[in-house]
Amino acid sequence: MTDIKTALRAQHIETPSWAFGNSGTRFKVFAQKGVPRDPYEKLSDAAQVHAYTGVAPTVALHIPWDKVDDYADLARHARELGVGIGAINSNVFQDDDYMLGSVTHPSAGVRRKATDHLLECVDIMDATGSGTLKLWFSDGINYPGQDDIRSRQDRLAESLAEVYDRLGEGQRFLLEYKLFEPAFYATDVPDWGTAYAHCVKLGPKAQVVVDTGHHAPGVNIEFIVAFLLREGKLGGFDFNSRFYADDDLMVGAADPFQLFRIMYEVVQGGALDDGEDARSAKPFGGSAGGEAPRRVAFMLDQCHNIEPKIPGQIRSVMNVQEATAKALLVDREALAAAQSEGDVLGANAVFMDAYNTDVRPLLAELREEMGLARDPMAAYAKSGYFAKIVAERVGGTQAGWGA
């Protein structure tokens, strides 16, 4: 139990700044009371999630949704609140110029603009001390013949190489894939294989990020996780739940069993945080080819369209913790024995025993040992923070999309 608790205490789950702003679908963005009016207030809300869970010490930024004049000052504000800046998420999908793509656009001028934005994000990493750049491209085509698929790959590779070369020591980028949307016929980075191939060519500072909402229904995500970990190319997760498309619902809400299976592969692959400060920019990976990943980022990429945002994030962090605790409970010795004996039902029973264990008492005990309330949801609700922000904040900002 001590080992399990140590691992759970060391696991860091990163909250996204955009989860705290108003969000919605393309049909309607619902304005909630007390939402942050600027990036500073988003960090204050994220700090609440950390204060009650003890395991969410970093916050991802999205540029330009979190644009400020002085990023070092924003990082200082975060530190004062007891959190740090996590991944810097680039955004090359919201300008009119990007209608036909960003880094894969047929026009060299648009590609230059997009790549310059990615380089600016590395500057922001320097200013904030972030070690991770997250790249997601909405690039793709809607109609067969619209553009040349192979040329678009060439343009993508060229831009990625320029950004890769700009990365400093202890910095990496994570390339995110997504099956479809907003492009509907062919996305330029549609799957893990495409992301993986680009990252392998570039070297150890390029890794793949798995957004759990970005696959076709029925895809075996834990297999992808196992494979990428084995190759030293799993950089992190964008956790969320989906029922249909890229729903961005709370992680563990749609399919907690899938989350458990994913976390089992993370545990089995030796990729839980090593307990060092996830904020510190430390080197990861070794020589190109076969390097072991030093740290997998457990990030949430969600929006809370109809539920309150801070409790939505707290619940999500708890869901990841519960899946992780269950994964750590798998009796790996018994499982390996059953597997080597070809005992199909025995092996499955060992696996399911762990999944069916109620780990909530264990996590409550851990929180007590960490000096926290046993029930973070109840403790936050009692704190009065929500009433305070409702009174203080009028006219909160939108998270950035869905209008």
Ligand code: PSV
């Ligand atoms: C794209 O769907 C995505 O998952 C990328 O990570 C974006 O940066 C993010 O959503 C915005 O929520």
Ligand code: MN
């Ligand atoms: Mn994502």
Ligand code: MN
């Ligand atoms: Mn997404």
